[in-house]
Amino acid sequence: MRWIVLAALLIASATPTAASPGAFVLSSTAFANGGTIPKVHECTSGGGHDPGKKNESPPLAWAGAPATAQSYAIVMRDLDNANLIHWVIYDIPPSATSLPQNVEHVYRPSVPMGSRQIYYRGSASLYGYQGPCSPSTVNTYEFVVHALNRASLTNLNSGSSTQTAAATITAATVGSARISGES
Template sequence: MNKRLKWALWSAMMFYGAQASANTLFNLQSPAFADNALMEKKFAGNASNNPNCTGENQSPALVWSNPPTGTQSFALIVHDPEGASGLGVTHLVAYNIPPSATGFAQNALRDGKGFTGGKNTPGNLRWHGPCPPPGSGAHHYTFTLIATSLPPTLPEGLTRDALFGKLKGHTLAATGLIGRFGQ
């Protein structure tokens, strides 16, 4: 074979291989916002005891694809590292998500559907939308989906740290998505 033909074949194989690999990555997305984009105000929290909670506390729809082989359950954490003046606020701790799941419909996380709830920073077991104080800028709400080798049998009410302790040695892969919100 001449050098040009060899180069063309090699290039085509490398391009195809890269494309095939990119298409099989464990991936988390939302039809409600792009990665690192602003979330709508309707997804912000709504709590009468907190004037910074100015939204409707709707939870965004999420979809994922290409979980690793051997996944027995998923866990989803939503955390704001800038919250509480840099100490962080956890808005959702969800686990025991069945391996057959491929996402959550809008408001399923708020309504407690399709997962076991863990205790978030505000103290409840479901979605608690963003409530950043005015003037603090757009906070980053990190949605982290973890594929695990654990069956969906963990007890209700685990905190983020307690869940991470249970997942140690049982995580197969993780994927993330960032939504921003500020007032």
Template sequence: MALTLSSTSFKEGETLKMDHILSADYGFGCGGGNKSPHLAWSGVPAGTKSFAVSCFDPDAPTGSGFWHWVVVNIPADTTELKLDAGNPKAGLLPKGALQTRTDFGAPGYGGPCPPEGHGPHRYIFTVFAVKQDALPVNADTSAAIIGFQLHFNTLEKATLTGKFAR
């Protein structure tokens, strides 16, 4: 059975609800709740020692996309992340999980907020089954370095894509 990713917050290809959109606090012109969606996975491959989760917008007008959320070192017995687990102040991540720096410049979930009139952007949530207990990174490690580490340490991955436009 292949690794699969699902959510009670949205289905594949659906528009993300305002609860998950970037809050006004960030100054980008959006007024959402900035809560990371619920995510659950199943079909875990043998040899999985931890998980990583990310949210990436390949449509951002940056030349390199935009990383909205990166979590690594999620314990192997974890099968879901609760709604708002990406809030560093909520304490909802499993013990040992580590949020690392996003393109907002700090660890934690930063919701979608594409430029007005830019059309719908895709927000690709990915769960990675990792063959190491912990990646050799810290909270300030960039998403690019995390991606490099995951490239060489992922057994399998699954995605779930939401959309949003302004």
């Protein structure tokens, strides 16, 4: 009987859980994982004028990143539209644990200092965040924070595509955490 209890304890301690202390997690004060992304974070394109839509990036915070992280990157995708990439921000310093709401739409935003964003080429052409734009359907959007093994992704620049940036980030990832929302 003692061996069965001991074996059960060993198996339980080796099984990771989503809420394990020290787990790498990503969260937002704007929406719960799997919840509805507020209109303020939706795109402003698509015809008509909705004053609630402002195309502001949501506030994001992370904890429990691998100790080996030398920088961070965030990639946002529309999972229901061929994984279309809506946002890439990278070279986020290792001391950062969050992004504020409404990161500037420029290549080098002032916050977080040193970070860079990829130019979004689509219905709106701009640097940085392009919010959900699904006027006739409800789509799932996923935000992934990547802990990277490099301090800077020097092979990326202001002309890099979102696909190139995402592939470069994936290749340098030592851990990741995600949150998704619907819009």
